[in-house]
Amino acid sequence: MSFQTTPVRRQRLQRSMLAVPGSQPRFFEKAAAGAADVVFFDLEDSVPPDSKASARRDVIAALNELEFPQKRVSVRINGLDTPYMYRDVIELIEQAGDQLDLILVPKVGCAADVYALDMLMTQVEQASGVRERIGIDLLIETPLGIQNIDGIAAASPRCESIVFGAADYAAAAGIQTDSIGGPSADYQVLASAGSDGRRQAYWGDIWHYPLSRIVAAARANGLRPVDGPFADIRDPEGWSASARRARALGFVGKMAIHPSQVADANALFRPAPADVEQAQRVLDAMAQGEKSGAGAVSLDGRMIDIASIRQAQATVEAAELAAAKDP
Structure with missing residues (x-):
């Protein structure tokens, strides 16, 4: 175990992260009352230049006027x-700092981007008397961001999660894909011919590298890795495959571009009962060891290390948060 330890970040549910266009106020109230763990109002891609100021005003009004029960609010x-x-x-x-939990910053390219935003946020918070520090969610959408992701993840104590933006990443990297977050039929390996002369084609995952880099950087810095959107809302089977892949890689949630994806994300990324039970066993064994004065504690023949304890604590806490929100 390294002498350098992973910092403990604020624990929040982020199984589903619903995008709401800031220029479409008719969607605001429904999103506020919905089941998403995080609602983020978008002032960037979904808002044309001549509507930026009015969308900002509408979002600020929504933050101040609407209730957001059992969810976090981001912009x-x-x-x-x-x-x-x-x-x-x-x-x-x-104008709405006390109602805002997080700021989602797009196309982060280097640690200096995060530092600059942190400095501005700190000054405005202090001048405005905001009571609780607003967090930062990092949206990685470019090869530059992937190249510098380790420094980005460690750039500020405000950082809470790293979110993958597949659409802009594909455009910046020149990736050819059938849909946002979906696979590519051209990214495959053709096997050697079998005894019958046929050659089997095996599809690969064009997103595996950036997703794996995001998980590694996020976990090494105590941040939450969140997968990006799957754009084809008419393909629930494809969405499910995409979300399960993300969960298998270590992601804690997924961005949703439509309310119909929220419930599935909440269910899929909720800690499994077996995982929660095992995590509680780890914590119980450690507590018993401390009570008896044991210098080292084992469970099922394996030593319990600091990393295992922290993972168990995070699993139990996430399960408790999920149970309180949607029992």
Whole structure:
């Protein structure tokens, strides 16, 4: 076990992360009353330039006027390379800072991007008297972001999660895919001919590398890895395969672009009863060992290390949060 330990970050449910266009107020109330763990109002991609200011005003009004029971509220601001970003941050925090849990920052490319945002947020929070520090969700959407992801993940104590943006990543990397978050029929391996002369084609996963890098950087820094959207809402089977792949890799949730995807995400990313039971056994064994004064504790013939204890604590806490929200 390394002498360097992973920092303990704030635990939140982020199984489902519902996107709501900031320029479409008719969707706001339904999203606020829905079952998503996190609702994020989008001021970036879904809002045309001539509607940026009005969308910002509408989102601020929603933050102040609507109730968001048992969920966290985030806003995706415009990129740091745009003339809209600074007004997004200042007006959101000055006018609705106490109602805002998270800021989702798009196309993070390097640690300096996060530092700059953190500095601005800190100054506005202090000047506005915001009571609780607002967190940052990092949206990785470019090869530059993947290249610098380790520094990005460690750039600020505000950072809480890393979210993958498949659409912009595909565009920036030149990836050819059939749909956002979906597979590509061209990314396959052709096996050697069998005894019958036929050659079997095996599809590969074009997203495996960036997803694996995101999980590694997130976990090493105590952040939550969240998978990006699956755009074809007419293909629930494809969505399920995408979400299960993400869960298998270590993701804790998935972005939803339609309310119909929320319930499935909540169910799929809820800790399994067997995992919760095993985690509780680890914690119980450790508690018993401490009570008896044992210098080392084992369970089922294996030593319990610090990493196992932290993982068990996170699993039990996530299960408790999920049970309180949707028993």
